[in-house]
Amino acid sequence: MYGIAFLFAIGLALYRIDRQRQTPPSTALPRPVTRAELAGDAGEAAVDAELRRVLAWLCGENFYLHRGPVLLHHAPGARYPTAEIDHLAISPFGLFVFETKNWTGHIEPGPDETSLVRVGASGERELRKSPLKQNHSKVVFLRGVLPGMWPVHSFGVFASDDCTLSPALPPSLMRIADLPHQLRLCKTNYESRDQRGVNVKAAWQAVLAVAEVDRDSIERHRSRVRTDSLIHMINS
Incomplete structure (x- = not known):
């Protein structure tokens, strides 16, 4: 059973999040950044830098990598109408x-394709959601709204140097060092079918028709996710 102090702290956090939602962006106080968020930001920055290097190597200037997340409107009217893509x-x-x-740690397959097991330095085993599962609805949505001749791929990238992967994992789960090989393989496979290249500019405009990239929209999405996570923790 949760103690009164704990429930009060959760209630106060929910109140602050609600007030932050109602406060105009120009006057809202910045929310303290957690250690996990800082680590996540560092990982995303490292992946962004390597993606730009690899794509320039493979494509010259004929590519587009959005700087920052992309917010898809993948389920209008649903409880969770938006989904965030780390890198598109x-x-x-x-x-x-x-x-x-x-x-960090060693990553192994979970009991099903939706989950992974993270093994820590002391041997503790922790079940986590697979990045491919997190990508699933986003990829299905994009495949449904974009022309069928444009392939949409899903990858999970582990950014930490202190992370190792089991060989039993699918190749679509990789470390940063694997990006050059995997993207080169995608390029070779696509060109071997003698298909017309994707029009990069047209593809980005098509994505923007069902997405947002402005900071306020992304923060509202993240605030909703944080609130729902707190509510789930209280009710569990």
């Missing part, structure tokens, strides 16, 4: 949805 890359050989994790 568009190349002549396809669109790529990347979910970045800055986890």
